[in-house]
Amino acid sequence: MKPKITLEYCPKCHWLLRSAWLAQELLTTFEAELGEVGLRPSEIAGSFKVLLNEEVIFDRKREGHFPEIKELKQLVRDLIAPEKSLGHSDRK
Amino acid sequence: MKPKITLEYCPKCHWLLRSAWLAQELLTTFEAELGEVGLRPSEIAGSFKVLLNEEVIFDRKREGHFPEIKELKQLVRDLIAPEKSLGHSDRK
Numbered sequence: 001m002k003p004k005i006t007l008e009y010c011p012k013c014h015w016l017l018r019s020a021w022l023a024q025e026l027l028t029t030f031e032a033e034l035g036e037v038g039l040r041p042s043e044i045a046g047s048f049k050v051l052l053n054e055e056v057i058f059d060r061k062r063e064g065h066f067p068e069i070k071e072l073k074q075l076v077r078d079l080i081a082p083e084k085s086l087g088h089s090d091r092k
Numbered sequence: 093m094k095p096k097i098t099l100e101y102c103p104k105c106h107w108l109l110r111s112a113w114l115a116q117e118l119l120t121t122f123e124a125e126l127g128e129v130g131l132r133p134s135e136i137a138g139s140f141k142v143l144l145n146e147e148v149i150f151d152r153k154r155e156g157h158f159p160e161i162k163e164l165k166q167l168v169r170d171l172i173a174p175e176k177s178l179g180h181s182d183r184k
Contacts, residue, residue, distance in 0.1 A: 040127065041127075
């Protein structure tokens, strides 16, 4: 079974649009690797979390910021497809 | 546990964008009712399915067309929140 990413966002903060964008970026970059990306409204105000198979791999409150797209792709890549090159989104 | 919708799409047909749009429509309209909307690439060419808690509620191959947004919202509403008014997306 291919890995699943979940984007848990605060709907009252209007973070659906941001999350939907990130979901599309991930599904485009990891088209062959990802089984699903879920958009999940959170009950917690100000919450934004990224989960891999239901385990939190990024928490906005812990990190103090949203993930940059490059950072998010590297994080996901390192966990699900460490050999994959991300091209210009890769580490220099 | 709130219901989950899954949009299963054919990535080779480039139906991610359409699916991401539908996901945002559903999460906006059913903000309080839905627990999650998942975007799931399908292995089957030309496949587009809508699932509610993993049960197929719309299948493009069976219906012969994509769901119109109004049709999709009515379908989901009838199943998860039958009392809810959809305003101008509702049946006349």
